[in-house]
Amino acid sequence: MIPEIDVRGCIAKKMSEGSLDFDFEADETLLDIPFVKFAGPVRAALAYTVLDDFSVEVRGEIAFTLLGACSRCLKEAKQEIVCRAEGLFERGEGDGETYGYRNGKVDLNEFLRDSVMFALPPRLLCEACEQWENE
Ligand SMILES: [Zn+2]
Structure with a gap:
């Protein structure tokens, strides 16, 4: 499950920082290495800060772990x-560089999808x- 950041709640409680630790299922369609899959969920350990203009950093x-056939010799590989x-x-x-949020809640789905894509x-x-x- 991907949690939301309740920005409105944070502001109401005068909390400007928090952290989130969770697992989520990666979207298999992000992975385009032949015969390779995610070995389990993606683990995320995130910290967030609500800034003075209500943007959230x-x-x-x-x-995560990748499991499948080595791209060179096809033996089983794990990374x-x-x-x-x-x-x-x-x-x-x-604005393209940043993400938007509405209704006082930050939805992390797109951000996590981009992060996994970048990490692959x-x-x-x-x-x-x-x-x-390497030799
Ligand atoms: Zn190999």
């Missing part, structure tokens, strides 16, 4: 990916192939 880390995730949410519409490697390599590439 979100930053943290996402982590753990950890990537920074950062976004700024503005009231109303985002172009291919998956098994240990032997990775070593071979």
Whole structure:
């Protein structure tokens, strides 16, 4: 489940910071490496800050594991990916660089989708192939 950030609630409680730790199912269609899938849910550890103009800064880390056939030798391969995730949410519409939010609540779906897409490697390599590439 992807939680929302209740900005209105934070302002009412005079809380300007918070953190969120959760798992969510990644969208398999984001992954276009042949014979590779997500080994489980994506873990997200995020911190957020409500700024004076009510925009919300979100930053943290996402982590997930890819499992499937090595893109080079087709042996079974597994890779753990950890990537920074950062976004700024503005009231109303985002401007392309930022995201927008409405009704006092930040919906993290699009941000998480973009973060996973950004974190995905172009291919998956098994240990032997990775070593071979680095030599
Ligand atoms: Zn390989």
